[in-house]
Amino acid sequence: MPNASLVIANWKMNGNRELTKTMSVALREKLSQLQKVKIVVCPPFTLISELASQCYYDDIAIGAQNVSEHASGAYTGETSTTQLQEFGVSYVLVGHSERRQLFAETDDKVNEKALATVNAGMTAVICVGENKAQRDEGNTWKVVAEQAKAALANLPKEKAGKVVLAYEPVWAIGTGETASPEQAQDVHAKLRTLLVEQFGAIGEKMPLLYGGSVKADNAAELFAQKDIDGGLIGGASLKESDFVAICQAAQG
Numbered sequence: 001m002p003n004a005s006l007v008i009a010n011w012k013m014n015g016n017r018e019l020t021k022t023m024s025v026a027l028r029e030k031l032s033q034l035q036k037v038k039i040v041v042c043p044p045f046t047l048i049s050e051l052a053s054q055c056y057y058d059d060i061a062i063g064a065q066n067v068s069e070h071a072s073g074a075y076t077g078e079t080s081t082t083q084l085q086e087f088g089v090s091y092v093l094v095g096h097s098e099r100r101q102l103f104a105e106t107d108d109k110v111n112e113k114a115l116a117t118v119n120a121g122m123t124a125v126i127c128v129g130e131n132k133a134q135r136d137e138g139n140t141w142k143v144v145a146e147q148a149k150a151a152l153a154n155l156p157k158e159k160a161g162k163v164v165l166a167y168e169p170v171w172a173i174g175t176g177e178t179a180s181p182e183q184a185q186d187v188h189a190k191l192r193t194l195l196v197e198q199f200g201a202i203g204e205k206m207p208l209l210y211g212g213s214v215k216a217d218n219a220a221e222l223f224a225q226k227d228i229d230g231g232l233i234g235g236a237s238l239k240e241s242d243f244v245a246i247c248q249a250a251q252g
Helices: 017-033 045-054 081-086 097-102 107-119 132-136 140-151 157-162 181-204 219-223 240-251
Strands: 005-010 037-042 060-064 089-094 123-128 163-167 208-210 230-233
Touching (some): 005 089, 017 240, 037 089, 037 240, 045 060, 089 107, 107 140, 107 157, 123 140, 132 140, 140 181, 157 163, 157 181, 181 219, 219 230, 230 240
Parallel strands (some): 005 037, 005 230, 037 060, 060 089, 089 123, 123 163, 163 208
16 A cells, blocks of 8 residues: 555646636645645646646646657647646546547557656656446456556556555546445455566555546545555546645545
């Protein structure tokens, strides 16, 4: 188990300059009560600089929602690891289900982005999860294991400390449905075993996050599970009071 819980806000294509300010203020007021929680906020690219300026002196990490697997070049619309680092980004979401579904990101591309991220010294937050049909067919672990193994392929053991896995059942993202604590723990326990098999003792300490309609009123029960080390929060991260309450649930 990691030494601290990890809570990551994914604003997706939402938010504005005002939200970067109000969220930074709300978190700053509670940071002294959240010593056991690492907080990361992933705004849209256009707000990264603004957020960094708002929480520059606070213990709040800046994340990006995507990154190019290429270091530089003629890739219109893409953003490289070095460009993200220049604005203080230290975490990158990789392989979110919306990237996989809406933008046709393959397992191979997810792997390339994960390797580019960790090789640049940033932390890759690799997302895995099954859709409703796959769960109904009893293929949850088959799908999740395949995605995780593909994303972690060729990852040197010494880089494993720069990886977080986030289990997000697709059927629970933005739907209001949430995997039960027992369902989520079952997948997390299997992911923990997979990580230990691949990376040894360091696999015990790699954070495993749950995401999928996590809210202030269900976060504590989810985070209480043995192998759930925090959350990747979508809609609830857009309202300061809700996100702070989730962070407080992770504090325990």
